[in-house]
Amino acid sequence: MTPSRQSVPIDKGVPRFAHGSRVPGWDTPADLEKDPATIPGVGGSPSVEVPAELRAEIEAHMALYPETRSASLPALAAAQRVHGWCSPEAIEQVACVMGLTPADLAAVATFYDMLETEPVGRHSVYVCTNISCSLCGADALLAAVQEAVGEASDGESKFNVRGFECLGACDIAPMASVDGVYVGPLSIEDVPALLDDVRAGRPVLPEKQLARKRVADPHANTQEFPLHEAEGGA
Amino acid sequence: MAVSATLDGEPILLFKDIDEPGLNTLGVYEARGGYASLRNALQMSPEEVLAQLEASGLRGRGGAGFSMGKKVSFLPKGTMDKYLVCNADESEPGTFKDRELMQKSPHMLLEGIVIAAYAAGTSRSFIYIRGEYVFQADMLDAALAEARDAGYVGERILGSEHSLSLVVHRGAGAYICGEETGLLDSLEGKRGNPRLKPPFPAVQGLYQGPTLINNVETLATVPTIMRLGGAEYAKLGVETSTGTKLVSISGQVQRPGNYEIELGIPSREIIYGLAGGPPEGREIKCWFPGGSSAPVLTADDLDVPYDFDSLGKAGSMLGSGAIIVVDDSTPIVDLAMKLAKFYRHESCGKCTPCREGTNWTVKMLERIDSGEATPMDLDIMASVQEHIIGNCLCVLGDAMAMPIGSMIAKFRPEFEAHIESRRLEPVHA
Numbered sequence: 001m002t003p004s005r006q007s008v009p010i011d012k013g014v015p016r017f018a019h020g021s022r023v024p025g026w027d028t029p030a031d032l033e034k035d036p037a038t039i040p041g042v043g044g045s046p047s048v049e050v051p052a053e054l055r056a057e058i059e060a061h062m063a064l065y066p067e068t069r070s071a072s073l074p075a076l077a078a079a080q081r082v083h084g085w086c087s088p089e090a091i092e093q094v095a096c097v098m099g100l101t102p103a104d105l106a107a108v109a110t111f112y113d114m115l116e117t118e119p120v121g122r123h124s125v126y127v128c129t130n131i132s133c134s135l136c137g138a139d140a141l142l143a144a145v146q147e148a149v150g151e152a153s154d155g156e157s158k159f160n161v162r163g164f165e166c167l168g169a170c171d172i173a174p175m176a177s178v179d180g181v182y183v184g185p186l187s188i189e190d191v192p193a194l195l196d197d198v199r200a201g202r203p204v205l206p207e208k209q210l211a212r213k214r215v216a217d218p219h220a221n222t223q224e225f226p227l228h229e230a231e232g233g234a
Numbered sequence: 235m236a237v238s239a240t241l242d243g244e245p246i247l248l249f250k251d252i253d254e255p256g257l258n259t260l261g262v263y264e265a266r267g268g269y270a271s272l273r274n275a276l277q278m279s280p281e282e283v284l285a286q287l288e289a290s291g292l293r294g295r296g297g298a299g300f301s302m303g304k305k306v307s308f309l310p311k312g313t314m315d316k317y318l319v320c321n322a323d324e325s326e327p328g329t330f331k332d333r334e335l336m337q338k339s340p341h342m343l344l345e346g347i348v349i350a351a352y353a354a355g356t357s358r359s360f361i362y363i364r365g366e367y368v369f370q371a372d373m374l375d376a377a378l379a380e381a382r383d384a385g386y387v388g389e390r391i392l393g394s395e396h397s398l399s400l401v402v403h404r405g406a407g408a409y410i411c412g413e414e415t416g417l418l419d420s421l422e423g424k425r426g427n428p429r430l431k432p433p434f435p436a437v438q439g440l441y442q443g444p445t446l447i448n449n450v451e452t453l454a455t456v457p458t459i460m461r462l463g464g465a466e467y468a469k470l471g472v473e474t475s476t477g478t479k480l481v482s483i484s485g486q487v488q489r490p491g492n493y494e495i496e497l498g499i500p501s502r503e504i505i506y507g508l509a510g511g512p513p514e515g516r517e518i519k520c521w522f523p524g525g526s527s528a529p530v531l532t533a534d535d536l537d538v539p540y541d542f543d544s545l546g547k548a549g550s551m552l553g554s555g556a557i558i559v560v561d562d563s564t565p566i567v568d569l570a571m572k573l574a575k576f577y578r579h580e581s582c583g584k585c586t587p588c589r590e591g592t593n594w595t596v597k598m599l600e601r602i603d604s605g606e607a608t609p610m611d612l613d614i615m616a617s618v619q620e621h622i623i624g625n626c627l628c629v630l631g632d633a634m635a636m637p638i639g640s641m642i643a644k645f646r647p648e649f650e651a652h653i654e655s656r657r658l659e660p661v662h663a
Contacts, residue, residue, distance in 0.1 A: 064401045065401070066358070066441055067422065067441055069422060069423035069424075070423045071423060073365075073403070073404065073405065073406050073420065073423065074403070077404065107424075107425055108423065108425055111408060111425040111426065111582075112365075112405070112406035112407050112408050112426075113406070113407030113408060114365045114366070114406040114407035115406050115407075126366070130327045130526075130576060131327050131328065131485070131526050131558055131569070131573065131576075132327065132328050132485045132490075132558055134572055135485045135486050135558075135560060136486070164366075164407075165327070165409060165576055165579065165580065166325060166326070166327035166329075166409075166526075166576075167366050168324050168325065168329065168330045168333050168364070168366065169333065170327075170328055170330055170485070170490060170556075171330060171482070171484060171490045171491040171492065173485075173490065177366060180366075180368030181368075181369070182369070210369075211337070211369060214253050215249055215252050215253055215334060215338075215492055216483075216489055216491020216492055216493060216508075217246075217491065217492060217493040217494055217508070219246050219494070220246060220249035220250070220251075220252050220494065221249075221250075221252065221253050221254070222250065223251075225251075225253045225254050225255055
């Protein structure tokens with residue numbers, strides 16, 4: 001999770017983050033005005049409002065583990081679904097429910113690729129650009145998707161287009177994960193239809209969804225089976 | 235015991251009728267003999283189950299290839315909080331075999347977990363699945379709910395003394411969480427930084443308790459072993475690599491996908507026979523036998539038998555069983571760059587040789603590509619790789635150093651030609 005580097009010309013023109021450091025800090029997801037070492041609502045520090053549904057979901061996750069801290073990934077993911085990204089507000093809310101400091105959770109959120117620490121578009125389009133996919137033309141595909149999403153990409157966009165590390169679907173290379181639904185093999189001609197499907201809330205390219213794909217091994221099945229139902233999703 | 239043999243005599247165990255509609259539901263899975271192995275296992279003592287696993291010679295399918303039976307036996311005996319963790323964070327580039335299993339036959343994995351937990355004496359288990367596998371995690375959750383209702387998971391399973399809780403834990407996208415100790419930290423709700431070993435997880439793992447960690451395919455093979463019997467299973471494959479293996483073939487081949495093979499068949503048969511070889515008119519330049527972390531082999535190595543020890547002798551490894559084929563249309567420098575950038579992005583930053591080594595390798599490759607390098611840079615780059623290997627807590631750095639080192643060793647003339655051509659015609663002038 002690398003926040004976009006804003007080049008601040010200090011000495012020698014080394015690219016620096018807005019806070020002047022050459023390494024990404026955690027000032028982006030958290031509010032520097034607040035003491036990150038206090039747990040909201042504990043020891044006199046002000047509590048924060050947490051939506052009841054989010055609180056219930058986080059508490060349900062916490063109940064599954066011998067140590068409640070284990071729930072921090074599912075909890076942050078749940079907060080991200082509510083807030084759109086792991087905003088300082090979202091992290092405060094999770095911290096309040098889990099009894100952790102916001103710093104603990106910000107450290108976790110910045111580590112994982114799927115937890116966003118900057119505002120992003122609602123619909124994620126992860127284009128796999130790892131070896132197998134790039135051997136099959138993934139870099140051109142990513143460029144095409146980015147171009148098609150286009151100018152609106154500056155925060156206003158509905159899309160969060162990213163080149164992603166191996167998504168584990170090299171048999172349908174080049175491929176993309178659109179809001180968690182795997183589609184491939186994609187050609188550049190598929191891009192407009194893909195984006196239209198997302199905009200219209202339809203299942204994305206149903207014929208190209210991974211769920212419909214049979215095992216490649218010709219010896220795998222003792223008989224011909226009909227195709228699987230496609231993955232749902234919008 | 236009958237093994238469904240096919241035309242070429244390859245036994246199909248995990249992939250038998252994998253595409254049958256509804257195999258992901260309990261009804262169909264039970265109709266195909268599902269959970270019979272669990273019933274049998276619960277009639278035996280945990281020691282007898284363990285003996286079957288050891289007799290099978292099953293080696294871990296996740297990458298390291300360590301004997302599964304031995305791993306189970308390393309867990310201390312006695313009553314204490316012990317854990318079983320299924321590693322479903324399949325993020326090694328080129329690997330997608332576990333995805334197919336979890337999506338189409340989730341109950342096979344659940345059954346394997348319950349049996350393995352019985353042998354190891356654990357009462358809590360977790361499946362750590364990578365966050366990108368949304369559909370597969372949903373499938374597992376649905377299957378788990380069915381299995382719980384049917385009494386295959388939970389308190390006093392099928393009336394026995396064995397109890398097991400199971401949680402499907404979704405990750406959030408980090409390659410390093412496929413490393414077993416990084417996975418444990420992530421499962422504890424922290425950043426996925428690997429831990430110092432020893433103590434190994436079997437002694438001190440999740441929540442400091444003894445923990446058995448196995449790959450999806452390893453655990454999914456357990457019901458088959460119990461059905462056939464360990465000794466019968468060991469007859470498949472070759473002496474030190476028994477059984478069948480799911481192989482994911484991708485890259486520049488005609489029929490990419492998952493294939494179930496008997497270990498020990500020639501690699502050529504997999505790449506050309508099953509996957510159809512490279513596209514018309516192209517030749518194989520190099521191939522990764524076990525995911526992008528394995529040192530590359532060339533067209534000269536195609537007759538190496540595909541098993542753990544033969545590939546090791548050939549200077550590479552079987553790893554996760556992911557073959558990536560690269561044909562002669564791809565420049566080796568591009569391939570090295572792709573690899574190095576991936577490992578730079580995924581290095582957790584805990585150990586200096588890996589954090590700095592991956593970064594500097596990318597910078598040196600960029601220099602080669604921009605025409606500012608000299609052939610001496612190749613020696614520096616090779617020495618950086620050597621200094622990463624064995625000097626970190628985990629093998630992520632090694633996973634870059636080994637393939638890049640092997641590329642420099644095997645394709646040095648091409649690197650040198652690339653340096654020279656870019657020096658004469660700089661791209662970013």
